[in-house]
Amino acid sequence: MKKGTLKIAIGGFIHETNTFSPIPTTMADFMNDGECPGILRGEEVIHRLNGGNESVAGFLSSLYKLQPDWLPMATLWAGAAPSAAVPRSVFEQILEELVTRIKDAMPLDGVYLDLHGAMFSEGYPDAEGEILYRVRQLVGPDVAIVASLDPHANVSPQMVEYSDGLIAYRTYPHVDVAETGSRAFQFLEHMLLTGSKPSKSLRQADFLIPAVFQPTSIAPNDKILEHMLALESNVLSISYCPCFPASDFPHCRPAVLAYADDQEAASCAADTLAELVQRHEGDFVGRLYQPGEAVAEALRIAADESRPVIIADVQDNPGAGGSSDTTGMLRTLIAAKCNDAAIGLLFDPAAAAAAHQAGEGAEIRLALGGKSGVEGDTPLEGNFIVEKISDGAVFATGPIFCGVDVALGLMACLRIGGVRVVVSSNRVQMLDTSFFRAAGIAPEQQNILVVKSTAHFRADFAPLAADILLAAAPGAMPADPTGLPWRNLAPGIRTRPLGPPFHPIASIT
Ligand SMILES: [Zn+2]
Structure with missing residues (x-):
């Protein structure tokens, strides 16, 4: 048991890597202040992250409240928006x-x-395993190491081995990030006050779950969450990570992770939840519309509704390594002659700059979006009226x-x-209604809103939606992972629920 002023180092290193993304990851992506606040050092970590829905904020608020004598030692926090593999030199x-x-x-x-738990670096496919290994070394x-994870983590045995506790957010959309930091603190506090090393149990499922069918508000995830919360009364912590199904390495697969003071309780809880996930394999399904079908259905619903119909452009989600500049849904809205329809965020810094140069009210000719080399996508040429320009500094107030x-x-x-079309110069997922408002659009007054997001949009948009439709226009995050050119999954993993098993192609010698 430890007494007195205990010293706890606090740090972070966050990236969700889509190994198939056309968007490269650079040091500048970690340094720039955009969706993530850049690289934070020393006290900056506490000043910038102590507030809002941040793990570090939750961890610190519990530390200050429960153990005010303990000393948080802020070190370094770095994060970048999802994109392709982190270059080895940047990671190192x-x-x-x-x-x-x-x-x-x-x-x-x-x-x-x-x-995060799904970072992949060149040379270190299991990047978080390497981080935890180096910190343990x-x-x-004897020093307790506890980390919080995003449930899109691809949890490896190495991550579990070199840490004492991995605590994942429970919700998707992730509205409980700060709460998870608080749970991580309480886990660490338990270890330090009792002098115990919790027993661990990791179970991995053998099929990939498309991200679009992972939200915790829909079946069977709602039931799995409910069951997990009930199981937590028997253990110190239990987490379920449905995986990030666009990372080409053997531990890309759902995982359940339980910790308890004795091994039997940890194993029993992990087995129970893992069996439940496996039993629901056939239930991770839903309707995916082609773009034209989605718009036709949205127009049909909107005719009798005062609230907007939301179409999620699920495959072009920059929050999963998408380019956020594909034009498939935009073309479809224009072809269907939609009125009071809005789409965002479309990433095109050149178009945003041209609009600023021309000014509000001007008409400009653009080849908009479609510049990232996403298969099946091209720029959209047309004349556009500049309705509003803005510096893009937005105060985001939604639940995320x-x-x-x-x-x-x-x-x-x-x-x-x-x-x-709401055009931005940073790639940010449309997960807050304030992003439309910043462009002068009242989202609740539209017939159709197209959001470049897989699931996070639900947190702020679902309350104002007449209905939500999921559409599969071209994008770098296929809704069906079976379509990805996998090479390094574990043999036998089904690349979608009840789908075909993955077989590595034997190398020709
Ligand atoms: Zn996530």
């Missing part, structure tokens, strides 16, 4: 600085890391951001016929 540079700063804070009683076996400043970069509302 950030990790080395994180480890050095943790070293400088020693001696320590505990380490808390804010991780540094601090030794919970009141933080988000930089969308120079932005514009462009109108073509009855369709408005």
Whole structure:
């Protein structure tokens, strides 16, 4: 048992890697202030992340409340929006600085890391496994290491081995990120106050679940969540990670992770939940519309509704490594001559700059979007009226951001016929209604809203929607993972629920 002023290092290294994404990841993506606040060092970590729906905020608020004498030692926090593999040099540079700063804070009683769990670096496919390994090597076996994870984590045995506790958010959309940080603190506190090392149990499922069918508001995820909460009364912590199904490595698969003071309780809880997930394999399904079908159905529903119909452009989600500039849904809205329809966020810094140069009220000719090389997608040429321009500094108030400043970069509302396009200069997922409002669009007054998001949009948009339709227009995050060119999954993994098993192609010698 530990007493007195305990020292806890706090750090973070966040990236959700879509190994199939056409969007490269660079050091600048970690350094720029956009959806993530750039690289934070020392006290900056606490100042920038202490508030809003952030794991570090939840962790700190519990520490201050429950153990006001304990000393948080802020080290380094780095995060970038989802994109392709993190170059080895970028990964090494950030990790080395994180480890050095943790070293400088020693001696320590505990380490808390804010991780995602689906980072893939060239040379380190299991990036979080490597992070936790290096931190464990540094601090030794007796210092508690606890991390929070996104449920889109692809949890590896190495991650479990080199940490004492991995605690995942429970919800998707992730409205409980800060709460997860608080749970992580309480887990660490239990370890330090009792002097115990919890027993662990990891179970992995053998099929991939499309992200679009993972939201916790829909079946069977709602039931799985309910069951998990009931099981938690028997253990210290239980987490379910339905996986990030666009990461080409063997631990890309759903996982259940339980911790308890004795091994039997941890194993029993993990087995029970893993069996439940496996039993529901055939239930992770839903209707996916082709773009034309989605717009026709939305128009049919909207005719009798005062509230907008939401169409999710699920395959072009920048929050999953999508380019956020594909034009498939926009073309379909224009072809159907929709009125009072809006789409966003379409990433096109050149178009936003052209709109700013021309000014509000001007008509400009653009080849809009379609510049990222996504298969089946091209720029959309047309004349657009510049309805509004803005610097893109938005205060996001929905249930995910919970009141933080988000930089969308120079932005514009462009109108073509009855369709408005919200163009941004940073790639940010449309998960907050304030992004439409910043472009002068009242979302509740539209007939149709197209959002470039897979599921997070539900948190802020579902309450104002007459209905939600999921559409599969061209994009870098296929709704059906079977369509991806897998090479390194574990043999036998079904690439969608009840789908065909993956077989590695034997190399020709
Ligand atoms: Zn996630």
